[in-house]
Amino acid sequence: MQRVLVLNSKGGCGKTTIATNLAACYAVEGYSTALLDFDPQASAGKWLSLRPGQRPPIHGVAAHRRPGIHETRAFQLRVPPGTQRVVVDAPAGVTGQALRDCLRDVDTIIIPVLPSPIDIHAVSRFIADLLLEGRVRQRGIRLGVVANRVKEHTRVFQALERFLATLNMPFVTHLRDTQNYVHAAERGLGIHELWDSRVARDKAQWAPLLDWLEQGAQAPARASTA
Numbered sequence: 001m002q003r004v005l006v007l008n009s010k011g012g013c014g015k016t017t018i019a020t021n022l023a024a025c026y027a028v029e030g031y032s033t034a035l036l037d038f039d040p041q042a043s044a045g046k047w048l049s050l051r052p053g054q055r056p057p058i059h060g061v062a063a064h065r066r067p068g069i070h071e072t073r074a075f076q077l078r079v080p081p082g083t084q085r086v087v088v089d090a091p092a093g094v095t096g097q098a099l100r101d102c103l104r105d106v107d108t109i110i111i112p113v114l115p116s117p118i119d120i121h122a123v124s125r126f127i128a129d130l131l132l133e134g135r136v137r138q139r140g141i142r143l144g145v146v147a148n149r150v151k152e153h154t155r156v157f158q159a160l161e162r163f164l165a166t167l168n169m170p171f172v173t174h175l176r177d178t179q180n181y182v183h184a185a186e187r188g189l190g191i192h193e194l195w196d197s198r199v200a201r202d203k204a205q206w207a208p209l210l211d212w213l214e215q216g217a218q219a220p221a222r223a224s225t226a
């Protein structure tokens, strides 16, 4: 089982968009897939509720909910036996125990970042803080950055590229700013489920991310840290 967390303390950078599109992509590829929604705004859960019944299923877990009176947290967060891919959507500004909850058993973290001076500044601080979180280093969790809502050939994207080149972590891909993500989300779909030629470029931008994730899935399993 591979478990991927989409995380950045900054709001609105594309965590839910990337988490839902990744879950849909895995489901389309035939993986038994679960989507854990840690955000009380429940955007990923809402997306799942819009998903047409005939599309490949994704098991949703409302991880933001408080456990029931006779329910342990681990029981609440369980995924069905045989699940092959777990995608975790984190809320903005998550810290402390809530962050440790999100990090539980994660192999890989995708950090979406918007090309804006404020977001570039915030992400450098966020990454520094994340690396101080013991279990990220101890467990060798892979971190990769995805630039989101990119307008290519803009100065601010070039500034983001320069900044990301200074980080000691992969800059995995960039996703352009397009309504294709908005239209897919309105229907509970991912862009990999649209066959319109207008999404061809978006699918191509996802390819390096899917390859990078697959390299991680091939790596030897790590010890569980519940």
Ligand SMILES: Nc1ncnc2c1ncn2[C@@H]1O[C@H](COP(=O)(O)OP(=O)(O)OP(=O)(O)O)[C@@H](O)[C@H]1O
Pocket: 010, 011, 012, 013, 014, 015, 016, 017, 018, 039, 043, 090, 091, 092, 148, 149, 150, 175, 176, 177, 178, 179, 181, 182, 185
């Ligand atoms: N590549 C993109 N192109 C166009 N719109 C996008 C793109 N990525 C995200 N969006 C839009 O930007 C908004 C914020 O995205 P999203 O909800 O995924 O961010 P988030 O990081 O999950 O936010 P929050 O911190 O509130 O959970 C949404 O309206 C979404 O549709």
Ligand SMILES: [Mg+2]
Pocket: 015, 016, 017, 039, 043, 089, 090, 091
């Ligand atoms: Mg979100």
